[in-house]
Amino acid sequence: MTRERHYIPESRQREKPKSKYFAIGHSMKRVEDTRLLTGSGTYADDVSLPNMAHAAVLRSPHAHARIVSIDKSRAEALPGVLCVMTGAEAAEVTGPCADFSSPPTTQHCIAVDKVRHVGETVAAVVAESRYIAEDACELIEVEYDPLPAVVDLEEAVTSTGDAVLHPDRGDTNVAHHRVIDFGTVDEDFAAADLVIERRLRWPRSGGTPIETVGATAHYDRGTGKFTIHANTSMYNYVGWLIAVSLKVEPHRLNIVPTDAGGSFGSKLFCHKVCTLAGTLARATGRPVKYLEDRIDNMTSGDAHGSDRLYDAQLALKRDGTMLSMRLKVIDDYGAYFQYGVGQHGNAMAQVTGPYTINSVQVDLTAVFTNKCQQGAYRGFGSEVGNFVIERLVDAACEELDLDPIEMRRQNLIEQDQFPYIMPTGNMYDSGNYQAVLDEALGMIDIDGWRKKQVDARAEGRYIGIGISTCQERSVFSATEFWMWNPNETPGFTLSSSPESVAINIDPTGKAFITLNAPFWGNSPETMAVQVLAEKLEMDPADISVGYADSDKGFNSGGPGGSRFTVMIAGAVSGAADVIREKMLRVASHMLEADPSDLEFRAGSIGVQGVPGKEKTLAEVALHAHYFRLDLPEDHDLTSGIDAAYVYDHPVTTMPSEDRTDLGIFYPIVGHMVHIPVVEVDVETGKVDFLDYVAVHDCGTMVNPMTLAGHVRGGTVNGIGSALYEHFHYDENGQLQNALLSDYLHPTLMETPVDIRVGHVETPSPFTEYGIKGGGEGGRMGAPPAIATAVEDALKPLGIKVDSLPLTPKVLRGMIREAEQHPLSASDKELATH
Amino acid sequence: MTTPRTVELVVNGESRAGEAEPRMLLSDFLREQLGLTGTHVGCEHGVCGACTVLVNGEAARSCLMLAVQAKGTEVRTIEGLGGVDDMHPLQEAFWEKHGLQCGFCTPGMLMTAVELLESTPNPSLDDIREAISSNLCRCTGYQTIVEAVQAAAERMQGEGQ
Numbered sequence: 001m002t003r004e005r006h007y008i009p010e011s012r013q014r015e016k017p018k019s020k021y022f023a024i025g026h027s028m029k030r031v032e033d034t035r036l037l038t039g040s041g042t043y044a045d046d047v048s049l050p051n052m053a054h055a056a057v058l059r060s061p062h063a064h065a066r067i068v069s070i071d072k073s074r075a076e077a078l079p080g081v082l083c084v085m086t087g088a089e090a091a092e093v094t095g096p097c098a099d100f101s102s103p104p105t106t107q108h109c110i111a112v113d114k115v116r117h118v119g120e121t122v123a124a125v126v127a128e129s130r131y132i133a134e135d136a137c138e139l140i141e142v143e144y145d146p147l148p149a150v151v152d153l154e155e156a157v158t159s160t161g162d163a164v165l166h167p168d169r170g171d172t173n174v175a176h177h178r179v180i181d182f183g184t185v186d187e188d189f190a191a192a193d194l195v196i197e198r199r200l201r202w203p204r205s206g207g208t209p210i211e212t213v214g215a216t217a218h219y220d221r222g223t224g225k226f227t228i229h230a231n232t233s234m235y236n237y238v239g240w241l242i243a244v245s246l247k248v249e250p251h252r253l254n255i256v257p258t259d260a261g262g263s264f265g266s267k268l269f270c271h272k273v274c275t276l277a278g279t280l281a282r283a284t285g286r287p288v289k290y291l292e293d294r295i296d297n298m299t300s301g302d303a304h305g306s307d308r309l310y311d312a313q314l315a316l317k318r319d320g321t322m323l324s325m326r327l328k329v330i331d332d333y334g335a336y337f338q339y340g341v342g343q344h345g346n347a348m349a350q351v352t353g354p355y356t357i358n359s360v361q362v363d364l365t366a367v368f369t370n371k372c373q374q375g376a377y378r379g380f381g382s383e384v385g386n387f388v389i390e391r392l393v394d395a396a397c398e399e400l401d402l403d404p405i406e407m408r409r410q411n412l413i414e415q416d417q418f419p420y421i422m423p424t425g426n427m428y429d430s431g432n433y434q435a436v437l438d439e440a441l442g443m444i445d446i447d448g449w450r451k452k453q454v455d456a457r458a459e460g461r462y463i464g465i466g467i468s469t470c471q472e473r474s475v476f477s478a479t480e481f482w483m484w485n486p487n488e489t490p491g492f493t494l495s496s497s498p499e500s501v502a503i504n505i506d507p508t509g510k511a512f513i514t515l516n517a518p519f520w521g522n523s524p525e526t527m528a529v530q531v532l533a534e535k536l537e538m539d540p541a542d543i544s545v546g547y548a549d550s551d552k553g554f555n556s557g558g559p560g561g562s563r564f565t566v567m568i569a570g571a572v573s574g575a576a577d578v579i580r581e582k583m584l585r586v587a588s589h590m591l592e593a594d595p596s597d598l599e600f601r602a603g604s605i606g607v608q609g610v611p612g613k614e615k616t617l618a619e620v621a622l623h624a625h626y627f628r629l630d631l632p633e634d635h636d637l638t639s640g641i642d643a644a645y646v647y648d649h650p651v652t653t654m655p656s657e658d659r660t661d662l663g664i665f666y667p668i669v670g671h672m673v674h675i676p677v678v679e680v681d682v683e684t685g686k687v688d689f690l691d692y693v694a695v696h697d698c699g700t701m702v703n704p705m706t707l708a709g710h711v712r713g714g715t716v717n718g719i720g721s722a723l724y725e726h727f728h729y730d731e732n733g734q735l736q737n738a739l740l741s742d743y744l745h746p747t748l749m750e751t752p753v754d755i756r757v758g759h760v761e762t763p764s765p766f767t768e769y770g771i772k773g774g775g776e777g778g779r780m781g782a783p784p785a786i787a788t789a790v791e792d793a794l795k796p797l798g799i800k801v802d803s804l805p806l807t808p809k810v811l812r813g814m815i816r817e818a819e820q821h822p823l824s825a826s827d828k829e830l831a832t833h
Numbered sequence: 834m835t836t837p838r839t840v841e842l843v844v845n846g847e848s849r850a851g852e853a854e855p856r857m858l859l860s861d862f863l864r865e866q867l868g869l870t871g872t873h874v875g876c877e878h879g880v881c882g883a884c885t886v887l888v889n890g891e892a893a894r895s896c897l898m899l900a901v902q903a904k905g906t907e908v909r910t911i912e913g914l915g916g917v918d919d920m921h922p923l924q925e926a927f928w929e930k931h932g933l934q935c936g937f938c939t940p941g942m943l944m945t946a947v948e949l950l951e952s953t954p955n956p957s958l959d960d961i962r963e964a965i966s967s968n969l970c971r972c973t974g975y976q977t978i979v980e981a982v983q984a985a986a987e988r989m990q991g992e993g994q
Contacts, residue, residue: 261937261938705931
């Protein structure tokens with residue numbers, strides 16, 4: 001039953017999907033690449049300012065301790081040291097870091113009085129070189145008074161006294177608790193024939209890009225203004241909060257973006273590094289560069305991903321019809337709470353997946369522990385929801401002896417049900433889920449693999465086939481960050497999340513696009529070029545792209561939540577309309593024709609139906625720039641051809657007061673089907689991929705090649721989350737794997753030889769050209785599919801997968817356990833049936 | 834121990850010299866003393882391979898080598914491979930096959946691939962996979978990097994005939 005209670009705003013789409021495109025839909029080589037291929041990119045560590053000094057930080061060896069005293073005299077005496085700063089000293093000039101939680105949670109760029117996780121900055125040193133700064137860190141003597149370390153998320157719920165991380169928020173480590181019923185949960189459970197129940201564990205992993213976070217700050221004593229070069233994002237959205245931390249007015253801070261060497265969400269804001277570098281630059285009067293080293297990034301990068309324990313229930317009819325869900329979840333947020341429970345706001349966008357589930361109850365507890373705090377990682381909490389619901393579906397199939405593909409088919413939202421309001425109030429804009437499933441099944445011979453599976457089992461080999469049918473919500477609205485907040489402390493309830501561009505046409509008719517958010521490793525320049533080329537029928541080679549700093553920027557949310565392509569397309573399209581109109585007016589005068597009789601044709605503007613009667617874009621641009629007196633007396637017709645455009649979120653509404661309806665906040669919804677075939681080596685616990693099919697529907701594709709790149713790269717991130725990656729804290733809160741030699745990214749040897757990517761295109765009725773976001777899907781679809789595949793492979797052993805990652809060690813433990821308690825012949829027959 | 838030494842070496846075919854404390858890493862020397870920031874540092878413990886350069890023709894992790902050890906050697910970095918107007922076939926192939934996204938691991942990947950194709954002009958798929966498996970890429974999932982190296986090998990073979 002579709003819920004009809006929420007108002008759906010009218011679509012603001014201006015550009016309809018087309019059957020034939022000029023530039024969109026082509027696998028154009030990327031605009032970004034030539035500088036990156038030649039070593040000419042400018043990443044955070046490539047910024048160098050005259051007279052620049054270098055900073056390093058002393059990290060806390062304790063998970064939780066009072067700072068009793070700090071003796072920095074030996075460090076200060078080291079030749080080449082310019083400044084040694086403690087948290088107490090920093091706090092005299094710099095306020096707490098940016099924080100979006102409500103009630104607020106205090107974090108300082110250098111810890112004050114107390115450390116709350118291993119790796120937290122206790123003191124910072126500025127020196128003539130990074131080598132000297134690191135030497136000086138070794139000379140700082142800190143006396144600590146250890147406090148109880150809170151590591152386990154269930155224990156965190158009940159801890160009190162000295163074990164409480166933030167006593168100012170109450171004598172508890174529960175950072176947040178709220179239960180919301182979306183729809184008629186009790187009735188739907190009462191109507192169920194059975195309830196599937198699973199306890200599921202999603203492990204703490206992180207984006208961990210190859211480039212860490214860094215900032216180079218300069219404080220101009222003559223003007224009182226900071227300039228900070230950093231691989232941050234959201235600097236044209238909430239970057240002014242760093243000025244607030246630095247206690248200057250926002251116009252006295254200019255943030256200049258660098259290229260980012262990967263983010264995957266982790267560089268969403270990077271407020272702490274920027275605040276620290278600014279504080280040190282002001283203290284020393286020198287430009288200061290601070291770049292996290294690898295251990296800083298892993299222990300204190302503020303970007304660990306979700307870390308959740310679910311008690312999850314799915315209510316069904318005996319025929320497999322899914323009715324309702326109850327999700328009781330504890331999430332380990334670590335030591336701070338920068339985005340509040342934004343990750344759970346996010347998850348509510350698609351918590352019931354692609355299925356016609358009528359209601360859901362979510363009982364959410366967020367806890368503080370002595371670990372690095374959470375940030376964003378590709379999926380921002382929704383990827384966990386996909387894992388949970390797909391595990392429940394597979395458990396239901398097992399229980400009811402249903403075919404996992406047919407069971408899914410039966411419950412998928414049908415094409416004629418869109419736009420679909422799901423139980424939390426979010427809208428799914430469009431979709432054709434059966435078509436995505438058909439496409440995926442057409443790309444792989446499931447029956448053939450089933451036969452191979454049987455043959456392999458006879459040889460003692462364990463092959464498994466998995467499937468996931470998942471959502472990828474895209475284009476977040478800002479409400480996701482605060483909708484869970486308590487009613488008594490709602491926080492800063494912002495509802496804008498725009499993206500902006502400026503476009504200048506030069507006198508020769510070439511275009512320059514200014515983006516207001518950084519290069520993050522995705523393809524914003526290529527996207528902007530393809531959309532502008534489409535709008536003006538220009539040669540893409542005639543368009544180049546740059547990035548505005550915060551002095552010149554317009555309000556722009558930047559990448560994240562798979563929104564950048566959709567939002568850039570909206571902004572470029574809006575600005576291009578202004579450009580088009582002006583070029584048509586100038587051309588109409590040059591061609592002595594009415595603007596309505598003119599058309600853009602590859603590189604020219606001409607009179608419709610009159611071949612040859614045209615002016616090139618270069619001629620029109622030259623005229624507009626330099627021949628004002630040839631144009632009519634019209635005060636609006638100023639010289640040049642320039643436009644700036646702010647594109648607001650395409651379709652969003654506010655949540656209801658009681659939050660039983662969260663409104664429309666993440667409505668541009670893609671869909672995917674992942675089908676991996678794995679072989680588990682029962683001797684070693686290693687999982688190998690024999691085949692992998694991933695079919696995505698991200699609406700109209702701007703560039704199929706780069707979209708496939710996102711799908712494959714995201715899928716490999718998902719393989720990491722499913723099989724290898726886990727920030728492992730021991731019982732004392734020591735992070736055991738803070739190096740890339742211990743925290744295992746998949747190498748080429750752990751990835752499928754060929755991730756076979758397929759596409760279905762169901763345009764969005766709300767975005768320009770019907771584009772949907774596609775940046776996170778791979779990581780959102782792979783883990784549940786791999787979990788199912790491994791479980792399927794090990795069915796003869798009766799192994800169930802309830803937690804990730806399935807490392808070789810974990811799998812060997814499960815296999816060893818199973819071998820000690822073998823299934824009876826009849827159970828085995830049943831299991832492999 | 835911290836007295837700087839002069840390190841003279843050949844970088845990308847040019848004689849270069851710079852000052853380096855004995856403990857200075859080759860990666861820092863290239864980036865800070867010689868201004869060659871195309872060589873990237875990802876982990877500083879020899880795992881990720883982003884800092885890979887060629888020292889006397891062999892791939893080396895410049896974060897695991899001291900600058901003074903490179904004295905008198907011939908070092909090749911991404912800056913010597915080709916510019917926008919004269920790209921090496923590997924750079925062209927990475928561009929065409931979408932063998933990069935954020936570009937941070939790319940210089941190391943390219944130099945690793947240069948070493949492979951100079952020693953094994955006609956590599957098998959396994960040769961390429963073996964070579965590339967030494968480096969981490971967090972963006973691409975590796976598949977298009979392998980395709981790019983294959984394509985470049987074919988093109989270079991074709992040009993060589």
